[in-house]
């Protein structure tokens with residue numbers, strides 16, 4: 001590709017993006033294709049000769065876009081809705097041009113140092129101790145996997161060379177995200193050694209039940225090594241009692257990991273900061289800027305007060321990667337050797353929005369969720385499953401599961417919005433998660449009207 005061809009294609013892509021953002025409300029949120037429909041439009045074999053990028057861009061618009069579920073749509077309200085904001089788009093483009101691999105400091109000093117600086121800013125904004133080390137991974141699932149491996153290293157440094165000792169046991173709420181159990185599987189703890197502690201009526205971990213489980217296991221000669229508390233559960237944004245759990249973990253000398261993948265962003269809001277009291281006593285915390293903090297997928301941050309332990313769990317440097325003393329080589333803090341320059345997009349997003357701008361958007365999301373919850377509460381055909389938490393509303397028809405499921409299907413098929421579901425107290429529950437920077441009151445009003453028209 002010549003430089004002229006590159007400029008023309010990049011101009012075309014930038015124009016497409018600008019008009020996509022302008023016209024995004026015209027798209028059905030959920031892709032309207034059948035399984036296999038996109039693949040059927042693509043040749044079975046890759047091209048022998050290179051093609052003109054214009055033709056590739058044509059097919060992007062003609063074949064790929066119709067198969068897209070529009071996560072950046074203001075009425076994407078499923079799972080934990082997120083935002084890929086324009087500053088992050090520019091940064092992703094630049095990062096792809098630089099194409100650096102931030103495995104060792106000298107592999108790109110700016111990539112390593114920008115990561116450290118942006119994560120220190122973020123820690124300050126969230127009220128986490130600024131001296132903690134932050135490391136960027138792709139997802140919260142991978143951040144949590146690293147936290148659990150560090151917890152094991154702390155509990156028994158011989159595990160790294162000899163494998164897991166018998167009896168290592170992990171504790172989390174029954175509402176914890178499946179990534180916790182998956183991480184336990186991956187590091188060889190085993191599902192049988194994950195204790196899922198009962199949650200109370202507001203879906204928060206029951207600390208007494210946790211204490212009892214620990215005592216029982218100790219008596220049986222087991223080795224409790226990690227507690228995972230959640231600040232913003234996936235199902236309904238519940239927050240486990242962080243301060244009592246932190247006190248218990250300290251007394252028991254057990255690693256405490258806080259999964260704040262979704263909820264953590266809201267610590268940016270002074271009025272919400274108290275909800276996180278106790279997380280500053282944890283050993284590690286995961287926060288996902290790619291969920292609520294206006295940053296493109298993928299970018300998850302693991303903070304830890306014990307960087308030396310995380311490093312001890314993972315550092316393994318072959319000859320060819322030996323480097324002169326440097327500030328820090330981030331490859332030493334995890335499984336991946338190669339690391340994308342993800343910090344660039346976080347830096348762009350943080351600088352272009354500023355703390356106040358990001359807080360204003362998050363506060364807006366909370367207000368929108370509360371407004372929607374109010375409409376639900378005022379309509380006697382519906383009920384809230386639990387008061388709205390952060391920017392998430394869990395609600396349902398006062399009816400059995402089937403009509404609720406049918407309502408959700410009809411809404412999603414309409415293209416007006418995309419919502420997802422969960423099960424709370426054994427009952428099918430609709431979830432509306434506000435997380436896109438363009439979502440406004442008119443969007444939610446349109447969704448609520450649509451829902452009411454479908455019953």
Ligand SMILES: Cc1ncc(COP(=O)(O)O)c(C=O)c1O
Pocket residue numbers: 080138139140141142177179230232233234259260261262288300
């Ligand atoms: C509380 C919580 N933890 C972890 C995850 C996993 O996030 P990721 O997709 O970044 O692995 C999720 C996903 O929604 C979540 O809600």
